[in-house]
Every structure is written in structure tokens, then in C-alpha cells.
Amino acid sequence: MISLKDLKNAFLVSLWFVFLTFPLMVIKVNPFERTIDWRWQNMGYVAAGSFICYLASRFFLASKAAKQKKQKLLDIPDKPKSDWQQRLLSEPRLYLPVLGVILAILLIFPQIFSTYQINIMITALMYVVLGLGLNIVVGVAGLLDLGYVAFYAVGAYSYALLNLHFGLGFWAVLPIGGLLAAGFGIILGFPVLRLRGDYLAIVTLGFGEIIRLILENWNDFSRGPSGISNIPRPGFFGMEMTLNQSISYLYYLMIALVIFTIFVVNRLQNSRIGRAWFALREDEIACQAMGIDKTRTKLSAFSLGAFWAGMVGVIFAAKTTFVNPASFTFLESAIILCIVVLGGMGSIIGVIIAALILMLLPEYLRAFSDYRMLVFGATLVLMMVFCPLGIISTVRRTYTIDKNLKTSNDREDYT
Amino acid sequence: MEYFIELFFSGLTRGSIYALIALGYTMVYGIIGLINFAHGEIYMIGAFTSFIVATVLSILGFPLLAIFVIAALAAAVWSSAYGFTVEKLAYKPLRNAPRLSPLISAIGMSIFLQNYVLLAQTSDFMPFPQLIPEFGFMEPIAGIIGSSDLVILLTTAVVMVILTWLIKFTRIGKAMRATAQDRTMAMLVGINVNHVISVTFIIGSALAAIGGLLIASHVGQINFFIGFIAGIKAFTAAVLGGIGSIPGAVLGSFILGLTEAFATGYVSSDYEDVFAFSLLVLILIFRPSGLLGKATIEKV
Numbered sequence: 001m002i003s004l005k006d007l008k009n010a011f012l013v014s015l016w017f018v019f020l021t022f023p024l025m026v027i028k029v030n031p032f033e034r035t036i037d038w039r040w041q042n043m044g045y046v047a048a049g050s051f052i053c054y055l056a057s058r059f060f061l062a063s064k065a066a067k068q069k070k071q072k073l074l075d076i077p078d079k080p081k082s083d084w085q086q087r088l089l090s091e092p093r094l095y096l097p098v099l100g101v102i103l104a105i106l107l108i109f110p111q112i113f114s115t116y117q118i119n120i121m122i123t124a125l126m127y128v129v130l131g132l133g134l135n136i137v138v139g140v141a142g143l144l145d146l147g148y149v150a151f152y153a154v155g156a157y158s159y160a161l162l163n164l165h166f167g168l169g170f171w172a173v174l175p176i177g178g179l180l181a182a183g184f185g186i187i188l189g190f191p192v193l194r195l196r197g198d199y200l201a202i203v204t205l206g207f208g209e210i211i212r213l214i215l216e217n218w219n220d221f222s223r224g225p226s227g228i229s230n231i232p233r234p235g236f237f238g239m240e241m242t243l244n245q246s247i248s249y250l251y252y253l254m255i256a257l258v259i260f261t262i263f264v265v266n267r268l269q270n271s272r273i274g275r276a277w278f279a280l281r282e283d284e285i286a287c288q289a290m291g292i293d294k295t296r297t298k299l300s301a302f303s304l305g306a307f308w309a310g311m312v313g314v315i316f317a318a319k320t321t322f323v324n325p326a327s328f329t330f331l332e333s334a335i336i337l338c339i340v341v342l343g344g345m346g347s348i349i350g351v352i353i354a355a356l357i358l359m360l361l362p363e364y365l366r367a368f369s370d371y372r373m374l375v376f377g378a379t380l381v382l383m384m385v386f387c388p389l390g391i392i393s394t395v396r397r398t399y400t401i402d403k404n405l406k407t408s409n410d411r412e413d414y415t
Numbered sequence: 416m417e418y419f420i421e422l423f424f425s426g427l428t429r430g431s432i433y434a435l436i437a438l439g440y441t442m443v444y445g446i447i448g449l450i451n452f453a454h455g456e457i458y459m460i461g462a463f464t465s466f467i468v469a470t471v472l473s474i475l476g477f478p479l480l481a482i483f484v485i486a487a488l489a490a491a492v493w494s495s496a497y498g499f500t501v502e503k504l505a506y507k508p509l510r511n512a513p514r515l516s517p518l519i520s521a522i523g524m525s526i527f528l529q530n531y532v533l534l535a536q537t538s539d540f541m542p543f544p545q546l547i548p549e550f551g552f553m554e555p556i557a558g559i560i561g562s563s564d565l566v567i568l569l570t571t572a573v574v575m576v577i578l579t580w581l582i583k584f585t586r587i588g589k590a591m592r593a594t595a596q597d598r599t600m601a602m603l604v605g606i607n608v609n610h611v612i613s614v615t616f617i618i619g620s621a622l623a624a625i626g627g628l629l630i631a632s633h634v635g636q637i638n639f640f641i642g643f644i645a646g647i648k649a650f651t652a653a654v655l656g657g658i659g660s661i662p663g664a665v666l667g668s669f670i671l672g673l674t675e676a677f678a679t680g681y682v683s684s685d686y687e688d689v690f691a692f693s694l695l696v697l698i699l700i701f702r703p704s705g706l707l708g709k710a711t712i713e714k715v
Contacts, residue, residue, distance in 0.1 A: 016500075019496070020493070020496050020497065020500060021535070023463075023464045023467050023468065023489070023493060024460070024463060024464070024467070024531070024532060024535045024536060025535050027467050027471060028467075028536065028537075029466075029467055029470040029471055029474070031470050031541060031542050031544070032542075034474050035474075036470075036471055036474060042535075138515075144515060144518070191696060191699075191700045192699075194700075194703050195699060195703055198444075198448075198450050198518075198658070199654060199658075199699055199703065201450065201518070202450070202650060202651070202654055202695070203695065203696055203699055205647065206647075206651065206692035206695050206696060207692070207696070209647070209688060209692055210688075210689050210692050210693065213686065213688050213689045214689065217685040217686060217689075330643070331526075334522055334526065337519070337522070338519070338522075338523075341515070341519050345515075370534060371530075371534070373526055373529075373530040374527060374530040374531060374534060376523075376526060377523045377524065377525070377526030377527030377528075377529075377530060378523070378527050379523070380519060380520065380522060380523025380524075380526070380527075381504070381505045381520050381523040381524055381527065383523075384505075384509060384512070384516045384517070384519055384520035384523065385504075385505070385508045385509065385520065388509070388512055388513075388516050
């Protein structure tokens, strides 16, 4: 499999990387004591690592190419890669038992595991909802939003502030936070309607940063970088709860929210407006020519996506009982975006799996916690290069109209 | 009035640093239509490399001028190497992928490089050696414009002239302009597009590295995180001027630098970044393709 030429190339690649990483990996200076620390062993690691990585990628690409060639020779039509996945997802007979088992595990989860584990799980579930929310904007409507965390911040701060000043409870603020975030989504949406993809990305990024900077600097309003503490946890008809109970309670709340979100997002995607979003993603001009109102469609995507972020923000504030602007940096937006992309844009199941993997893996790989973000960045690049469609790629829903049935404009029977 | 002039020069200094970084963004965007998110990190790596080299040389007792020159060269060489490698690893395989894929790959690369420097070096702020001395002849006006401001302005001016010459009059510059106009057509007339793209990345990275060296010795400290905000601001500047346009990037950078300097000087320094982003949003609302950018009409 591996030829001499590959070995030679691998050697050259590793030489290049040794050169590339030389100043940063090998030399470490201490300007205070004026000492230089030469870490030659790092050079060896880099050389060996890049050598192996190069060979591995060659091997991967070669086997992929060979497979394609074989398929072409035997004249096998390009089968969709995730055949069994699609079958599993499309037949209720197959996926209902699986779903039941997962639900059962999720329901008894707090009884088995420690509070620490439940807390991690709550965070992961929060990211599932955030991912599903952003999926509406990025995955379905194709509007690249790099400032999604701003809406999350709006939700969190609306609970913190409304509770602080007006004493409003969790349940009252949950919808208010969502609606406020949706309002901000529309405020952001209006000016950027005319912008094309990349400009849109940078403006949303700027918007996210503006919100964070205002929260950080407007001390009278948000108490600045020190944040707001002592936010009450969600109540249950005024019942007194211990810490453990309230965490399990929050967990079930989160499960309910996830199920609700999945339900709504699923229904939305197959609705009239959902199809309009898909159409907008594919081709704006064709979409307008078909009589779709671009303004309304884009704004609805922005505000609906923001709505979920706002609700999760409220829950975040209730979970940590403390909010400060440091929780809402660009990195959060990037992580949520990665969830959507890794999951396969527009695919609900994919987003859920990606959110769970991205959030749970780092928690359980604590030993590598220093390398967490490094691996995270590398995963994004590798994913895009080797598997750009995500973990589970979406399959277009096809609609066929039964000719014998009289179909009205809005109804369709799908197989 | 003196305060005004002082702010004006500090704005120009900021602007020239933004310009050095923004040029890399705008050149790459012009040629492959990609927001190179990792560009801010390339700038940071340039600053870090020059920090390491300069500190090592100053410990070994080299004269100041030699340190400055060698550190600048090392920063430019290694930043270019990083820019080149990043393009080959993260963008080249995605050249025909949907638009979003290379962008996400770029975000991933940016996170990776940041943490790579964090792990390989340190998370602390490091003191950057003062490479630009206080010139004697600058003393009478030192309150208005410092020596390092002068060096930054002059260096930027020289770099701009060289870059303009390179793009307008050399063979590779012509090839770059052709590739930016129409990549397929450029290939048909025999331009090696991959080569042109690599050169673009190399030039852009070297410019960013020089910017990194200058700003780090101006500010006097350095950290693995400096690339992010500088990258975003430089990108803002590039978009302001119309991304893809080289004079636009320079104009946008100076507008951004001056706006920030005056806003922080006369209004409040807490909201420095807010002014920058608000300016961006405002300009994009009224001129969606930037100040000097060509409005593209999508033909069907």
C-alpha cells in the first residue's frame, strides 16, 4: 500500500513541519530571568507526528479513491453513503424501539448518576437546543450567523435583570426571554437583509461582540464584568427543593424542552415556511421569482432561531445562578456553529448527536483538558476536509403527488 | 488642538497596523473569495516569533538594529510558512466545496492555531522588548507623535508602495489580478492558479507578521489571544473599504483607526470596539459592498 515515494514525501513533510514549528515549539524564552529553554524533544514529537499523519491521510485518500474506482468498474450507481441510517430514520417500525430505549435511559439518568454527571448532561442538552435553534438559521435558511451567542446572552440577562429589578420568576421570564431574543433577532435581521453571505457573517459577528461589550461596560445596567449573582433556580409550584432535587428538576425540564424543540423544528421544516427557508438557502433569486417574500422569510428564520437561544439563555442563568459577559464570547458562537456543521446542516438527528459528542467528550476526557480546544479546532478542519456533509447528511424530502387524489395547493402526500 | 493632532496621529498609527493585516484578508478574498479567519492568528504567530527571536538575540547581546531586522525577517518567514501551510492543509482541498465549508475550516484553523501557541508557549502576557529606540530628533514633538508611531507610519508607507508596485507591474501581480477576475479564464491562459494562491497567502502573511512585530513593540506586550480582536478589526476595515479591493482595505483601515482614536479620545475608551463594529454595521447598511467595492449584480 505504502510506496517508497510516499515514504519520501512523508519525510519531506515532516522536515517542513519541523522547520515550521521550530521557533514556537522548541524555543521558550523567559524575558524576566533572561533564560532560554531549548526543548529539542518537541522537535522529535513534531517530526514523528507529521510523518504518521501524512501517511495516514495518504492511506485514507488512497482507499477512498480505490473504492470509488471499484464502484465505477462494476457500474454500481453511487449509493447514498448512509443507507442504513436513512432506513433507520425513515421507518417508524425500526426507530420507535430505539427512541423508546433512549427516552427510558434519559428518564432514569438522574436516578443512577451523580449530580456532577447530571449537570454535564444539562449543559449538553442546552447545547442540543442551541444547535437546533441555530440550525434553523444556518442549516435550513442558509444565513451564516456568527453572533448567535448574543441572543443567548439576551435570554440570560433578561432573566437576571427582570428577576433583580421586578422579582419575576423563572416561568414568567422563560417566554419573555425567548420573545426578547426574537425581537433582537428582528432588530439584527432588518439591517442585514440586503447583505450577502460573507458580509452577513461579519455583521452578525460584530453584533454579537457589540452586545457582549455593552454588557461588559454598561455598569449601571448589567453590573459590568462582575456579573449578576444569586439568580434563583426554577421553582415548582413554590415547593422547597434541595440542591440535588432542583438539579434533577432542571434536567427533566431540559429534556422536556429538547423534545418540544425537536417537535417544533421538525414541524417547521416541513411547513410552508420551512420549505421557503430551504428554497432561500438554495437560490435567492429563484426563490423570489417563485413569489416567496424574502424579507419575511429571512426575518422569521432569524427571530425563530433567536427565540430558542433566548429560552436556553434563561435556563442557563437559572442553572448557574450567575451570569457575566465572559460566558458569551465568540467562541460560544463558534462552538454552536460547529455543532450545526458537524451534525450535517439541516439534519435534526445529526445536530443532536454532534451536540452530545462535542459537549460530553471533552468532559469525559478531562485528562486531555488542555488539548481540548486544540482537538476541537483540528476536528473542524478535518471534518470539513474529509467529511464535509457532517455526521448525518440530510436527505431531501421528496414530494410526490398522487394523481388520483384531488390535491389542493397546500396539501401534499409524501412517500 | 494639540490633543486633536495627537489623536489624529494615534489614529493613523492604528490605521496603518490594521491596513497591514487587512491587506492579507482582502487579497485572499479577492482571489479565492474566502474569509481567512486564521489570518489574525498568522499575525499573532508573527508577533510571537519576533518576540522569541528578539528575546533570544537580546539575551545573546546583539545590537538593537540587528535584532530589529532579524526579528522582522524571522517573523515574515515563519508567518509566510504558516500561511502557506494553512492554505495547503485547510483550504486547498475545499476549493470546490460549498461556500460555508472553507469558512468553517478557517474558524477551526483559527481555534487550532490559538491553542497551539497557548500550549507551545504560554497563556501569560509577555513583555515585548522595545525594538524601536526613542530618536533624539523626535524629542520636540514627542508629546504628539512618538518614535514608534513614526516608524510604523514609515514602514507601512514603504510596504504599501512595494505592494502596489508588485501588483501593478510584476508578472506575478498580473497573474494575481487575472486570477481575481476570473479563475477559470486565468487557468485557460496558462496561469498556475495554485501557485498564485500560495503566493497571495505568503505575501498576506508576511504583511501581517510585520504588522504584528510593529504593534507588539509599540504596545510592549504580547499574548496568544491578540490575533482574534486584531483580525476581526482588520477584517472590519477590509469590509469597510470593500473587500477584495486593495486601496479599499487601506482606506477602510485608516477610517477605522481614526474613528477609534477620536471616539476613545473624546467619548469613552470603554466602547472602543463597539464604535468599530457600529461603524461597520452602519456602512454596510448604506453601502452593502463597502466604500470602494464594486456592487456585484448577480446574473441568472
